[in-house]
Amino acid sequence: MRFNSFLPGIIWFVISAFLLALPGSDLPHADFFNIPYFDKYVHFAMFFLVTTLFCYPFIQSLYTGSVVRAWFIKVTVYSIVYGITMEFVQKYLVYGRSFDLIDIVFDTLGSVAGLLLMMKYHNKKIGPNRNRGRNQN
Numbered sequence: 001m002r003f004n005s006f007l008p009g010i011i012w013f014v015i016s017a018f019l020l021a022l023p024g025s026d027l028p029h030a031d032f033f034n035i036p037y038f039d040k041y042v043h044f045a046m047f048f049l050v051t052t053l054f055c056y057p058f059i060q061s062l063y064t065g066s067v068v069r070a071w072f073i074k075v076t077v078y079s080i081v082y083g084i085t086m087e088f089v090q091k092y093l094v095y096g097r098s099f100d101l102i103d104i105v106f107d108t109l110g111s112v113a114g115l116l117l118m119m120k121y122h123n124k125k126i127g128p129n130r131n132r133g134r135n136q137n
Helices: 003-020 038-059 065-092 101-126
Strands: none
Touching: 003 038, 003 065, 038 065, 038 101, 065 101
């Protein structure tokens, strides 16, 4: 596994950290953003992407299934901890932002949804005969 495999995840991590640390006055105020609970959908999508983009390189690796699943779970836990940490950053360090427990719930749901998608994709790719889709005739 090379560093380049993780670049999409790293780039998205930096973008999400920037967006989560924006002061409240710098957040966009368009009619499109007036959808009820729109920010919760954004939190879900952001953490779904963080988890999937960091898990995907492990699917391409030569690790065994149990090692890959262990990494998936580690990535998901780190993603959830990142979401909780960013809520405290918003509360104590970012002007105009506040701590919201429901944001943590949606961060967690997005991370778990990303985990489930990666587990399903990984299990489908390996297949019942552990042949990773290669023809074994």
